[in-house]
């Protein structure tokens with residue numbers, strides 16, 4: 013038997029759940045997030061400490077709705093006012109934990125509920141427990157009067173469920189008037205799911221209803237997974253001057269608790285049932301948290317795809333428009349024509365290309381200054397195209413995100429303006445284009461090294477050849493041949509011929525391909541940097557598929573430990589939990605009814621029953 017391995021598996025689950033981030037408000041995410049936090053809290057508050065100290069006293073937490081009579085029940089069980097009953101609501105007092113003086117160390121330390129402080133006086137502080145030592149309580153049993161589960165104060169409700177999650181035994185109080193209410197049943201359902209040991213106290217049952225209401229509640233309990241839970245019916249009586257119920261009304265509950273406390277095996281059985289139930293419930297619930305993480309990661313990956321598509325579209329459009337002649341308009345065309353001379357070349361080139369190209373070239377004397385003008389025109393034409401497409405990509409990406417809730421949330425989480433290009437996009441575009449023009453000149457001068465002394469090369473100069481190559485690049489897929497040779501087509505054809513005159517046909521095709529590839533790479537780089545902003549925002553959300561994997565792996569390891577069968581001690585007397593002897597006459601389930609007949613003095617509270625139990629033993 014090794015609880016160490018089980019504890020280790022539990023700690024792994026705890027750490028995995030504590031790391032869970034569900035940043036997107038998807039349907040069900042809030043619930044999954046709460047479930048993860050609740051499990052971490054229950055592991056810290058109860059499961060891990062309980063596993064480490066299996067013989068610690070049994071903690072019975074008294075829970076239920078406002079005014080159900082929880083505090084009155086605790087006081088009546090103990091025989092004096094330890095927890096102030098209330099008529100004025102809401103009460104925000106420190107919950108009272110009553111324990112035997114010898115058991116103080118178990119509750120004063122941070123063993124269980126380490127997040128709550130401890131005090132020994134009444135305090136109006138929902139972040140600490142008030143400890144009350146009560147010698148008449150049996151050793152090994154402590155009672156904790158929890159806040160109202162339906163309190164109007166949210167922190168009271170949260171504390172109530174935190175305390176119930178730390179209970180070895182739930183003593184759930186409801187009243188004859190309210191037992192069908194929804195909130196108590198939500199709690200009882202979750203107790204049933206966790207297989208927590210639960211006893212239900214049905215308070216304030218009018219004597220006339222004693223034959224109907226408790227059996228009805230008993231049936232409801234059986235239907236809802238609490239068939240083995242004892243049901244105590246407390247008849248309606250009046251409280252005495254000290255606010256306590258007559259002893260006979262609560263003594264069955266007291267006897268049952270005292271019996272449980274006195275018998276080590278029964279106590280252990282209760283402890284192990286609740287502990288194992290809590291662990292089992294985590295094995296079931298954790299994978300749902302992992303699913304929720306996956307849901308978030310999926311939603312984020314859809315957003316990622318949207319942004320990527322938008323920028324891929326920009327890259328594609330620019331790729332097409334830098335090859336189909338689009339750029340050979342306006343300034344570029346005008347400056348190119350300045351450079352090569354105008355109409356006469358155009359006309360002549362259609363007639364007598366071979367003769368003309370030598371004439372054109374020989375008409376250049378040294379590097380023509382117009383080459384630089386073409387370069388600048390190319391620069392601004394390209395810049396305008398790339399910036400426009402980049403801006404459009406940002407706009408598209410943003411509106412794709414804004415179209416769904418997850419995307420809107422991510423947009424809101426970012427300080428960047430994702431509807432527009434980044435502030436330094438324009439600068440980056442200019443730089444990239446100049447760099448590309450540098451690439452083109454490099455390509456040209458590399459290939460032209462052997463031709464450097466030829467008259468044609470000298471006539472155009474590196475810059476002239478470079479701009480001619482750019483023009484060829486921009487018209488590669490355009491209709492530059494055939495009957496419909498337009499102005500741009502003619503322009504491109506002329507550039508083509510010029511280059512062919514210097515390098516030969518094959519080389520020109522190869523150079524143009526190279527130059528276009530460089531351009532495409534530069535554009536891809538620019539767009540990737542822009543797209544990266546969207547990637548960053550998505551990464552910053554903190555949703556992470558590996559967290560889901562770890563939750564699943566840790567849960568599987570825990571399930572393995574649990575099913576290995578030797579992790580928790582065997583319950584030696586599981587039968588002790590089955591209060592068959594508490595059968596309520598006429599009911600379909602075990603129950604015990606308090607009686608008002610023959611009321612006894614209650615000065616001694618638990619002590620009476622405690623001793624009776626000892627005597628019986």
Ligand SMILES: Nc1nc2c(ncn2[C@@H]2O[C@H](COP(=O)(O)OP(=O)(O)O)[C@@H](O)[C@H]2O)c(=O)[nH]1
Pocket residue numbers: 076077078079080081082083084085096097098099160215216247248249250251255257
């Ligand atoms: N007559 C009568 N009054 C009760 C009974 N139980 C509780 N009360 C009263 O109902 C009010 C609320 O009880 P309290 O114990 O503070 O309920 P809690 O909110 O569940 O702790 C107090 O005034 C109690 O005196 C009961 O069984 N009979």
Ligand SMILES: [Mg+2]
Pocket residue numbers: 082083084096097098157
């Ligand atoms: Mg109370």
